[in-house]
Amino acid sequence: MLSIARDAQIVDISHSVRKFAIRDGAYLLWSAVPWLPVGVHVVVVDPGVGTDRLPIALRVARGDIFVGPDNGVLMPAAAALGGIVEARVLENRALMLPRTTATVHGRDVFAPIAGHLAKGRPFEEVGSLIAPGRLVGLEFPAPLAVDGGLETTVLFVDSFGNIRLFATPADLAAAAGPLQAGDPLVVEFPAQGERPAVRETVPWSRTFGDLPIGSPLLYLDSSGLLALAVNQGSAAGRMGIETGRRVRLHSGRP
Amino acid sequence: MLSIARDAQIVDISHSVRKFAIRDGAYLLWSAVPWLPVGVHVVVVDPGVGTDRLPIALRVARGDIFVGPDNGVLMPAAAALGGIVEARVLENRALMLPRTTATVHGRDVFAPIAGHLAKGRPFEEVGSLIAPGRLVGLEFPAPLAVDGGLETTVLFVDSFGNIRLFATPADLAAAAGPLQAGDPLVVEFPAQGERPAVRETVPWSRTFGDLPIGSPLLYLDSSGLLALAVNQGSAAGRMGIETGRRVRLHSGRP
Amino acid sequence: MLSIARDAQIVDISHSVRKFAIRDGAYLLWSAVPWLPVGVHVVVVDPGVGTDRLPIALRVARGDIFVGPDNGVLMPAAAALGGIVEARVLENRALMLPRTTATVHGRDVFAPIAGHLAKGRPFEEVGSLIAPGRLVGLEFPAPLAVDGGLETTVLFVDSFGNIRLFATPADLAAAAGPLQAGDPLVVEFPAQGERPAVRETVPWSRTFGDLPIGSPLLYLDSSGLLALAVNQGSAAGRMGIETGRRVRLHSGRP
Numbered sequence: 001m002l003s004i005a006r007d008a009q010i011v012d013i014s015h016s017v018r019k020f021a022i023r024d025g026a027y028l029l030w031s032a033v034p035w036l037p038v039g040v041h042v043v044v045v046d047p048g049v050g051t052d053r054l055p056i057a058l059r060v061a062r063g064d065i066f067v068g069p070d071n072g073v074l075m076p077a078a079a080a081l082g083g084i085v086e087a088r089v090l091e092n093r094a095l096m097l098p099r100t101t102a103t104v105h106g107r108d109v110f111a112p113i114a115g116h117l118a119k120g121r122p123f124e125e126v127g128s129l130i131a132p133g134r135l136v137g138l139e140f141p142a143p144l145a146v147d148g149g150l151e152t153t154v155l156f157v158d159s160f161g162n163i164r165l166f167a168t169p170a171d172l173a174a175a176a177g178p179l180q181a182g183d184p185l186v187v188e189f190p191a192q193g194e195r196p197a198v199r200e201t202v203p204w205s206r207t208f209g210d211l212p213i214g215s216p217l218l219y220l221d222s223s224g225l226l227a228l229a230v231n232q233g234s235a236a237g238r239m240g241i242e243t244g245r246r247v248r249l250h251s252g253r254p
Numbered sequence: 255m256l257s258i259a260r261d262a263q264i265v266d267i268s269h270s271v272r273k274f275a276i277r278d279g280a281y282l283l284w285s286a287v288p289w290l291p292v293g294v295h296v297v298v299v300d301p302g303v304g305t306d307r308l309p310i311a312l313r314v315a316r317g318d319i320f321v322g323p324d325n326g327v328l329m330p331a332a333a334a335l336g337g338i339v340e341a342r343v344l345e346n347r348a349l350m351l352p353r354t355t356a357t358v359h360g361r362d363v364f365a366p367i368a369g370h371l372a373k374g375r376p377f378e379e380v381g382s383l384i385a386p387g388r389l390v391g392l393e394f395p396a397p398l399a400v401d402g403g404l405e406t407t408v409l410f411v412d413s414f415g416n417i418r419l420f421a422t423p424a425d426l427a428a429a430a431g432p433l434q435a436g437d438p439l440v441v442e443f444p445a446q447g448e449r450p451a452v453r454e455t456v457p458w459s460r461t462f463g464d465l466p467i468g469s470p471l472l473y474l475d476s477s478g479l480l481a482l483a484v485n486q487g488s489a490a491g492r493m494g495i496e497t498g499r500r501v502r503l504h505s506g507r508p
Numbered sequence: 509m510l511s512i513a514r515d516a517q518i519v520d521i522s523h524s525v526r527k528f529a530i531r532d533g534a535y536l537l538w539s540a541v542p543w544l545p546v547g548v549h550v551v552v553v554d555p556g557v558g559t560d561r562l563p564i565a566l567r568v569a570r571g572d573i574f575v576g577p578d579n580g581v582l583m584p585a586a587a588a589l590g591g592i593v594e595a596r597v598l599e600n601r602a603l604m605l606p607r608t609t610a611t612v613h614g615r616d617v618f619a620p621i622a623g624h625l626a627k628g629r630p631f632e633e634v635g636s637l638i639a640p641g642r643l644v645g646l647e648f649p650a651p652l653a654v655d656g657g658l659e660t661t662v663l664f665v666d667s668f669g670n671i672r673l674f675a676t677p678a679d680l681a682a683a684a685g686p687l688q689a690g691d692p693l694v695v696e697f698p699a700q701g702e703r704p705a706v707r708e709t710v711p712w713s714r715t716f717g718d719l720p721i722g723s724p725l726l727y728l729d730s731s732g733l734l735a736l737a738v739n740q741g742s743a744a745g746r747m748g749i750e751t752g753r754r755v756r757l758h759s760g761r762p
Contacts, residue, residue, distance in 0.1 A: 002517065003545045009256065010519075011264075019668060020740050035361060037257045104730040107543060160273060222358040232274050263510065289615060291511045414527060476612040486528050 001042075004115030011036065016159075017045050022073050023243065026138050027156040027164075030076040031223045033064070041077070042114045043068035044106035055090035055109050056135065057117070057126050065123065067114045069105070072138025084132040091127030143167035145175035149186075149250030154243055155225070161234025163241055165226045167249075172226060176251045179204050184252030185218050187228060189245050198239045201252045202228065218249075255296075258369030265290065270413075271299050276327050277497065280392050281410040281418075284330035285477045287318070295331070296368045297322035298360035309344035309363050310389065311371070311380050319377065321368045323359070326392025338386040345381030397421035399429035403440075403504030408497055409479070415488025417495055419480045421503075426480060430505045433458050438506030439472050441482060443499050452493045455506045456482065472503075509550075512623030519544065524667075525553050530581050532751065534646050535664040535672075538584035539731045541572070549585070550622040551576035552614035563598035563617050564643065565625070565634050573631065575622045577613070580646025592640040599635030651675035653683035657694075657758030662751050663733070669742025671749055673734045675757075680734060684759045687712050692760030693726050695736060697753050706747045709760045710736065726757075 001008055013032050017025045025045030033041065041064060054070040061082025066074045067090070078084050090096075090109055095116045100108035113126055143152035143166060152167040173179050182203050189198040205217040213232045221227035226249075228235045236242070255262055267286050271279045279299030287295065295318060308324040315336025320328045321344070332338050344350075344363055349370045354362035367380055397406035397420060406421040427433050436457050443452040459471040467486045475481035480503075482489045490496070509516055521540050525533045533553030541549065549572060562578040569590025574582045575598070586592050598604075598617055603624045608616040621634055651660035651674060660675040681687050690711050697706040713725040721740045729735035734757075736743045744750070 002519065003543075006545070011256065035257075037260070101728065101730060101732075107730065220355065222355060222361065224355075265510065289511075291514070474609065476609060476615065478609075 001111050001115040001118070004112055005119040008115065008118045011039075021045065021243075022071055022138065024156060025073045026076050027140075029073065030080050030140075033077045033081055038063045040065045040067065040114045040118045042106070042110050043073055044110060045069075045071075045073050053136070054130070055105055056130065057088050057090060057113065057123070058084050058132075059086040059123050061085055065114075065117055067110045067117070070136050072136045075135070075138045076140060084135075086123065087130045087132050087135060088123065089127040089130050092125055095121065095126060140166045143171045143175075145171075146248065147250070148176060149248050150175040151246065151248045152226075154241060154245040154247060157236040157241065157243055160229070161236040161238075162221070163228040163235050163239070164221055164223070165228070165247060165249075167226050168224055169220055169226060172249055176249065181206055186250050186252045187218070188248045189239065189241060190248070192245055195240065195242075195245070198241065200239065208232075255365050255369040255372070258366055259373040262369065262372045265293075275299065275497075276325055276392065278410060280327045280330050281394075283327065284334050284394075287331045287335055292317045294319045294321065294368045294372045296360070296364050297327055298364060299323075299325075299327050307390070308384070309359055310384065311342050311344060311367065311377070312338050312386075313340040313377050315339055319368075319371055321364045321371070324390050326390045329389070329392045330394060338389075340377065341384045341386045341389060342377065343381040343384050346379055349375065349380060394420045397425045397429075399425075400502065401504070402430060403502050404429040405500065405502045406480075408495060408499040408501060411490040411495065411497055414483070415490040415492075416475070417482040417489050417493070418475055418477070419482070419501060419503075421480050422478055423474055423480060426503055430503065435460055440504050440506045441472070442502045443493065443495060444502070446499055449494065449496075449499070452495065454493065462486070509619050509623040509626070512620055513627040516623065516626045519547075529553065529751075530579055530646065532664060534581045534584050535648075537581065538588050538648075541585045541589055546571045548573045548575065548622045548626045550614070550618050551581055552618060553577075553579075553581050561644070562638070563613055564638065565596050565598060565621065565631070566592050566640075567594040567631050569593055573622075573625055575618045575625070578644050580644045583643070583646045584648060592643075594631065595638045595640050595643060596631065597635040597638050600633055603629065603634060648674045651679045651683075653679075654756065655758070656684060657756050658683040659754065659756045660734075662749060662753040662755060665744040665749065665751055668737070669744040669746075670729070671736040671743050671747070672729055672731070673736070673755060673757075675734050676732055677728055677734060680757055684757065689714055694758050694760045695726070696756045697747065697749060698756070700753055703748065703750075703753070706749065708747065716740075 001010060014028050017028060022045050029043055043066060056070045058066040058074055058078050060078045064081055066078060068074050090113055095113045097108045097112055140155055141153045143150055150167055150172050152165050154163055155166040156164040169179055184201050185204055187200050187202055191197040200216060202216040202218050205211060205219050208231045211217055211231045216230050216235060218226060218228055230238055255264060268282050271282060276299050283297055297320060310324045312320040312328055312332050314332045318335055320332060322328050344367055349367045351362045351366055394409055395407045397404055404421055404426050406419050408417055409420040410418040423433055438455050439458055441454050441456055445451040454470060456470040456472050459465060459473050462485045465471055465485045468484060470484050470489060472480060472482055484492055509518060522536055525536060530553050537551055551574060564578045566574040566582055566586050568586045572589055574586060576582050598621055603621045605616045605620055648663055649661045651658055658675055658680050660673050662671055663674040664672040677687055692709050693712055695708050695710055699705040708724060710724040710726050713719060713727050716739045719725055719739045724738050724743060727735055727737060738746055
């Protein structure tokens with residue numbers, strides 16, 4: 001990219017996405033882009049590299065451009081920045097490396113095209129239009145109100161072992177009543193495949209430091225979502241929970 | 255930070271500090287800042303985020319500014335750059351993100367304030383003065399001359415397993431006599447909690463490569479401190495030693 | 509480096525080379541430099557730091573300069589950029605940090621000299637000439653045609669567990685006949701030391717995604733070399749293979 005756009009300022013969001021984990025990549029990108037300056041974002045999480053999945057670029061409402069594979073990894077982030085304004089297939093070989101390989105699109109296709117776009121090349125030069133509705137979708141599963149509680153999904157387990165849920169405090173309050181600091185909440189992970197059911201009662205807590213070391217809690221995470229943590233410990237380790245697990249929350253007040 | 259100070263040059267010193275390990279963070283910062291250009295340094299190692307500990311900024315004698323939590327992590331580095339000239343509590347919400355969260359001060363408070371300071375905003379605008387003496391202290395324990403030897407503490411175990419001690423060769427020479435290459439030194443870690451005592455005799459050595467692979471040695475590390483290593487191995491692994499362990503050194507000459 | 513060359517743009521290729529692994533460092537550097545802009549490259553993989561091995565700088569045909577230890581780590585990359593035009597020993601203390609330590613040449617010698625060179629200091633000022641033929645060599649072992657097949661070496665195992673071989677598809681085709689997608693190839697790792705022999709038949713495949721998850725394959729890697737992989741798995745883990753292992757490939761067609 002620097003060979004093409006010498007003055008580009010490159011920010012490395014993460015090289016630590018679990019290999020082949022498109023949903024983890026989609027989550028990390030979605031959680032990071034609102035805090036980044038408007039720019040050109042290159043993304044590769046790509047178990048299908050070299051297959052028929054298309055290389056694409058998306059222009060979104062905030063003004064950013066995403067460059068990456070059409071496997072869904074870009075979609076939640078594009079939605080978070082106002083939605084797709086224009087989508088194109090990467091076809092212009094003059095903007096790619098002279099010899100592109102079958103397996104390294106990040107280096108041979110995505111990065112050079114991002115460099116040219118960062119340098120001001122018009123978006124329409126990357127290739128022909130594709131209707132956004134024809135792109136591979138990826139949606140985070142919406143939370144559901146059920147039986148006086150809320151059912152949702154584990155979106156991500158971070159490196160602390162905090163369990164990020166796809167639901168906001170407002171979703172939970174709408175389903176289970178208003179939340180006050182210290183309120184007990186029953187968290188249930190139903191049995192799923194070979195994984196046994198897990199049930200724990202935890203307080204709703206504004207911060208970690210209010211609780212003894214080793215205590216579990218439900219808190220508001222950096223993305224505005226509900227998350228389970230253990231103060232200075234790993235909630236995911238303690239509860240044996242992974243991304244994609246279904247979870248139900250309801251009030252633990254008698 | 256780049257959204258605020260577009261031309262800032264951001265250097266990532268480390269994202270690998272052990273979680274919740276304030277002393278490790280303080281050590282790494284202290285060991286790095288003398289080699290960095292004068293700048294604004296943002297620091298987060300923060301098990302107490304969201305509790306009552308203050309967000310602060312420190313201006314030091316060399317001209318640098320530190321932005322981070324008042325939990326001691328900034329103090330050794332501030333001392334290494336000539337000491338605190340002025341300390342302020344971060345209060346000016348106009349310099350923070352519009353919606354600050356309880357748990358992500360690094361992103362919502364420290365980083366944007368650092369961006370504004372890097373762009374030239376006067377230091378006094380961040381918030382009101384606090385007396386440096388009221389800040390949470392963190393001192394590395396001083397070495398002591400005892401019985402013809404030196405007693406000190408393990409300051410840090412690096413990723414090679416090298417054991418960094420808080421004492422200089424001058425401290426050791428003052429306590430145990432002058433050092434010459436190859437001189438034998440007896441290193442004793444007294445039993446501590448459930449950890450058994452460890453005792454080993456190692457040569458004082460200018461370099462690693464002088465010794466056979468697998469040999470232990472005492473050497474002068476990159477920060478000017480004494481350190482224990484095993485050539486192409488892990489001294490901490492071999493000896494079972496962690497940060498904070500007390501250690502005694504004395505001459506092994508007959 | 510930024511203290512000396514304030515406008516330098518620093519690209520971190522890798523800080524994840526296995527400790528003391530000169531060959532791994534040489535491979536990563538060799539595989540990266542063709543894709544980088546012409547620049548000054550600082551390299552440290554250095555189990556012998558502080559011994560008699562020389563600190564050197566190499567000017568190569570493409571116009572780049574390498575700064576690092578004379579232990580062979582720079583040699584394949586220098587060859588890939590057209591070969592050494594001029595080699596010098598780092599002797600000019602005015603271009604180093606005022607107090608250089610015995611064990612931290614990366615910080616005290618290589619980085620400041622690279623900063624001065626990046627800022628435009630003439631190459632001849634770093635120190636006196638040394639004949640390239642007197643430098644420590646490091647060559648990747650050449651592939652050999654044997655008995656209707658090809659014998660070569662494992663050059664590197666990447667973080668996916670892909671096994672990179674030092675041979676191109678052209679080498680294999682010359683030894684074992686032309687390659688077509690799906691052609692079966694017999695891969696044999698003879699017993700070596702305590703490691704048992706391993707033998708597996710894998711297809712030659714243009715991409716990963718063409719095959720079921722868990723299937724092994726031989727493919728063309730990002731450096732133009734043959735590599736063994738398992739689709740969404742670790743070939744090195746499955747086959748128990750490490751860098752340096754000898755390997756034979758021949759056609760599996762009846």
